[in-house]
Amino acid sequence: MDPILWNDWHVVADATALQCDRPITTRLLGVPLTVSRDAQGAVHVVGTDGSPIVSDVRHGFVWACLGKPARPILSIAELAEPDRCVTTAGSFGVHVSAGRVIENFLDLGHLGHVHAGYLGQEPQTAVEPYEVARLPDGGVHASGCKVFQPVSSPTAQSGFVVEYQYKVERALTASLYKSSFSQPDRFDVIYLFAQPLDEEHAIAHVLEIFIDDGVSPAALRAFQQFIFLQDKPILENQIPKRLPIGQRMEMPVLADKTSVAYRRWLAELGVTYGTVGAHDGGLPA
Amino acid sequence: MILYDYPPLAECYAVRLLAALLDVPLEIRSLDYYPGREHETDEYLDIAPLGSVPALDTGTAVLGDWQAALIHLAAHHDATGQWLPLGDPDRLVAIHEWLAVARALAHSAGVARLHELIGQPAVIERCRTEAHRLLRHLERHLWFGERAGRRWLVEGEQPTIADIAVFVQVILCEEGGVSRLDYPAVRRWIDSVRGIRGFVVTSGVLPLDPTAPVHTLA
Ligand SMILES: [Fe+2]
Numbered sequence: 001m002d003p004i005l006w007n008d009w010h011v012v013a014d015a016t017a018l019q020c021d022r023p024i025t026t027r028l029l030g031v032p033l034t035v036s037r038d039a040q041g042a043v044h045v046v047g048t049d050g051s052p053i054v055s056d057v058r059h060g061f062v063w064a065c066l067g068k069p070a071r072p073i074l075s076i077a078e079l080a081e082p083d084r085c086v087t088t089a090g091s092f093g094v095h096v097s098a099g100r101v102i103e104n105f106l107d108l109g110h111l112g113h114v115h116a117g118y119l120g121q122e123p124q125t126a127v128e129p130y131e132v133a134r135l136p137d138g139g140v141h142a143s144g145c146k147v148f149q150p151v152s153s154p155t156a157q158s159g160f161v162v163e164y165q166y167k168v169e170r171a172l173t174a175s176l177y178k179s180s181f182s183q184p185d186r187f188d189v190i191y192l193f194a195q196p197l198d199e200e201h202a203i204a205h206v207l208e209i210f211i212d213d214g215v216s217p218a219a220l221r222a223f224q225q226f227i228f229l230q231d232k233p234i235l236e237n238q239i240p241k242r243l244p245i246g247q248r249m250e251m252p253v254l255a256d257k258t259s260v261a262y263r264r265w266l267a268e269l270g271v272t273y274g275t276v277g278a279h280d281g282g283l284p285a
Numbered sequence: 286m287i288l289y290d291y292p293p294l295a296e297c298y299a300v301r302l303l304a305a306l307l308d309v310p311l312e313i314r315s316l317d318y319y320p321g322r323e324h325e326t327d328e329y330l331d332i333a334p335l336g337s338v339p340a341l342d343t344g345t346a347v348l349g350d351w352q353a354a355l356i357h358l359a360a361h362h363d364a365t366g367q368w369l370p371l372g373d374p375d376r377l378v379a380i381h382e383w384l385a386v387a388r389a390l391a392h393s394a395g396v397a398r399l400h401e402l403i404g405q406p407a408v409i410e411r412c413r414t415e416a417h418r419l420l421r422h423l424e425r426h427l428w429f430g431e432r433a434g435r436r437w438l439v440e441g442e443q444p445t446i447a448d449i450a451v452f453v454q455v456i457l458c459e460e461g462g463v464s465r466l467d468y469p470a471v472r473r474w475i476d477s478v479r480g481i482r483g484f485v486v487t488s489g490v491l492p493l494d495p496t497a498p499v500h501t502l503a
Pocket residue numbers: 104105110114115227231
């Protein structure tokens with residue numbers, strides 16, 4: 001088993017939606033789990049034999065680690081800002097590897113095609129040059145991306161040029177920072193936690209941390225779900241369903257600079273679960 | 286008319302699709318069905334006692350059943366009378382029979398899809414087996430129909446609400462792990478429905494001609 005993902009924390013349920021009388025059965029890296037909340041409100045994650053799994057509740061989600069956590073659950077600075085509207089936006093299953101879900105989230109190139117009229121528009125789908133660098137603790141940081149978005153968020157009253165940043169701090173966690181419509185010098189933040197059910201199935205858990213300009217959590221959820229459901233069929237039609245890394249990495253189009261950096265980083269980390277080509281030797285060029 | 290809507294649900298899409306085909310404007314009230322369970326709140330149950338989504342407020346009644354909403358739209362807002370031929374008892378009966386098939390598909394293929402999409406509890410393999418049984422029934426009906434010169438589910442030159450009700454279930458079934466690969470006549474019929482003038486898509490549904498401008502109802 002892939003030691004990187006085995007010893008990492010993964011979101012396995014939306015804690016805000018977990019009710020006492022409705023335990024959730026799910027899987028993590030192929031291992032069946034039950035997530036439940038007892039009458040005292042405490043959350044438990046157990047395997048099929050009832051044995052407890054290392055777990056925690058953080059940022060509105062239930063987290064689990066099948067091995068020994070190599071690092072703590074990541075911290076999210078924006079959650080401490082008082083003027084934020086914070087909501088989990090639902091947990092959606094997709095028939096594709098978790099890495100593919102993260103990669104799609106990072107791909108600026110698809111906005112004008114898949115989310116035309118909202119997060120981009122045709123024919124202006126070309127992506128302006130932007131920077132991709134490594135985060136100090138490892139991971140990928142893309143910054144300086146600029147996209148014209150006709151409807152960037154549920155409260156946007158008009159289109160504007162939105163600045164984007166992406167961070168990939170953990171193998172299957174990505175965050176997106178985009179200029180807020182009401183305060184363009186600050187960022188609305190969206191975290192995506194991809195739970196690997198198995199090598200070709202994932203659940204996309206989303207956390208939204210928006211500047212509170214009167215937007216309701218329900219409106220944030222509805223908008224995010226509408227956008228995600230546009231991605232879903234595109235994601236599920238990808239071949240192969242696992243993320244190609246290593247020498248067999250597909251030739252990505254120019255716009256997918258962040259995606260190349262993401263795949264290269266996974267290959268360096270030694271992530272193999274849910275990928276293809278990792279054992280073909282060498283890192284991607 | 287007000288439609289209480291949760292866009293990912295096939296049944297909501299059916300009502301939005303027929304309304305678009307009939308050129309009937311709907312005032313959309315988007316519900317936080319998942320994960321917010323807004324349809325289980327007292328406020329919503331006061332509006333729609335069944336707690337079902339969609340619900341259509343016609344101005345005189347709130348219809349909590351999606352097929353009742355289709356019947357209402359066709360009976361009151363279709364001057365041609367093609368979608369629900371009220372004066373033709375044999376075709377009406379056939380339409381009702383297919384509405385029942387659509388319901389059975391909702392309870393099998395639809396449940397499988399919601400299991401995969403939002404983790405709704407389901408006995409997934411039983412759902413898929415049942416969905417394939419229904420798709421085989423649909424395939425046979427359409428295949429023989431093609432040979433008899435019948436293009437739609439129910440005898441006649443024009444599609445009916447039966448086509449809409451079954452279509453919304455079938456077009457989204459692959460998201461539940463129910464493949465349409467083995468049903469060529471079903472795939473041809475799907476293209477016929479997508480080719481109806483005024484057809485609109487929803488998330489997860491592609492237009493017949495991918496180069497044509499997309500009308501999305503959100
Ligand atoms: Fe997208």
